[in-house]
Amino acid sequence: MKQPIFLEPLFQERIWGGSKLSKTYGYQIPSNQTGECWAISAHSNGPSVVRSGELKGRSLAKLWEEYPDLFGHFESDRFPLLTKILDANDDLSVQVHPNDEYANEYEYGELGKTECWYIIDCNEDAEMIFGHHAQSKEEFIHMVKQSHWDDLLQRVKIKPGDFFYVPSGTIHALCKGTLVLETQQSSDTTYRVYDYNRRDNEGNLRELHLEKAIEVINVPHKATEIHPALAQTSGGSITTFVEEDYFTVYKWHVQTTMEFIQDAHFMLGSVIEGQGSLYTEEGEFALQKGDHFILPNELSSFKIKGNVQIIASHPNYKGGQHHDMGSTAKQMANV
Template sequence: MKQPIFLKPIFQERIWGGTQLSDTYGYQIPSNKTGECWAISAHPNGQSIVRYGDFEGKTLGELWSERPDLFGHFESDRFPLLTKILDANDDLSVQVHPNDEYAKEYECGELGKTECWYIIDCDEDADIIFGHHAKSKEEFIQMINEGHWDDLLQRVKIKPGDFFYVPSGTIHALCKGTLVLETQQSSDTTYRVYDYDRVGQNGELRELHIEKAIEVTTVPHTATKVEPTLAKMNGSTITTFVEEDYFTVYKWDIESRAELVQDGPFTLGSVIEGIGTLITSEGEFALQKGDHFLLPNGVETFEIEGQLSIIASHPNHKGGTQQHVAGTAKEMANV
């Protein structure tokens, strides 16, 4: 099969969610507290569905099980990645995610969660929580126990177009007024460290996971600097943001036309702006803002025409030759 598979996202309501997923992308959301669009997902807690074509109505998880050829027989017991768009209409809880080894032992075989964020849009003077100031585990525990959150948590100013790599073990939180595309391991495990003393729908304080969070948090915080690399062609730009153990993430800014080479076993794409056409050997496929698609294995080369921006990713095998941050751009274009 050499044509893209277009996927219908599902939506998750969150107490910090809003209406940006409808306002910006025109999605039909379940309420004005919709926080997450699970755009490309085969996770049991929410699976994308094929919109049309030969596999119309099937979940991505069913395709993964029934048609391993579409994914290059990628060596994993589950679909490895999850693409989300998050509407942080209010501050998210301060949280941390475990690595694979910890999650496998303590979360019933779940994957760990390394993720990354592309800031689609944000309020002026918006920030995020990214890391902490504790120099030792003892100091980390003491500051948590004494509630010294302003001293503990590290805040970073953000602007549209910023990119953050968030390995497992990193204390983090999106804050009010941000719209973010997230690429992550296919995991739904989160340990809340601090939640501003908010109550849930049951009227009680939301659960925290302090003990597990202390066990998995990296102390002292180590920020991995992202150094994007750019490849330009015919007025279009391919940016490689990160290339690490689990995934490589790109941004394709197409000004008129680009000839591209698929560099992974399969590729995930999310159109965050604009309109255009995706061309493979099997035909032409319309693209518009808010579309999400999967390029299966076998689509070796393809073209994109129009004026649009796409966040694309593909999985990598942990333990391979990948670097934590992109060093040199891959040859993505036939120029």
């Protein structure tokens, strides 16, 4: 197949959710407490289905099992990534995610959860919780027991266009007034550390997972530095945000026309702004704000026209060689 596979997003209501997914992208959301758009997902808690074409109605999980050629026979027992858009209308719980080894042992074979965030939009004074100030687990436990949250938690200011890499073991939380595109491992395991004594719709305090959280947190906190690389072309630009064990993430900003060479097994794309068209040898495919798609393995080259911004990603092998997507950026820069 040499054309994009467009997917229908699935929505998750959350206590901290809002209505921006409807207002910003025109999605039909279930309520005004909709926190998550699971845009590209083969996870059992929210699988995507194909929107159109000969594969219409099939789940991404089934495509992974039945059509391995689409994904270049990527060596994984499951679709490795999950793309979301999060509407933090209120503060999320302070949380942490396990790594692969811990999740496999204690979460019934689930993957760990390393993730990253692209800030689509946020309030002028928005911030996020990213890390902590404890120098040992004993100090961390003491500060938690004493509810010294302001002293423990590290807050950072954010603005639209910022990018954060959040490895497993990192204490973090999105805060009120933030719209984020998240690229992550295909996992739904979260350990809550603190939830502002918030109650659910039935009046119950939400469950915390302190014992597991303390086992998996990184102490002391050390932010992983990222160095985004910008490649300008006559038709736009490509920013490579991060290239790590599990994924590589880019922003494609097409302003007129850009040609692309794909040398990854397959790619994921989410249109966060604008509109345009994607051209392959099989035809023209419209791109609208809020669209999500997969570029299958056989689609080795394509062209995008329009004024459109896309967050794109592809999986990497943990511990293996990363794809040299820098060479792709250089090829595109020569267009």
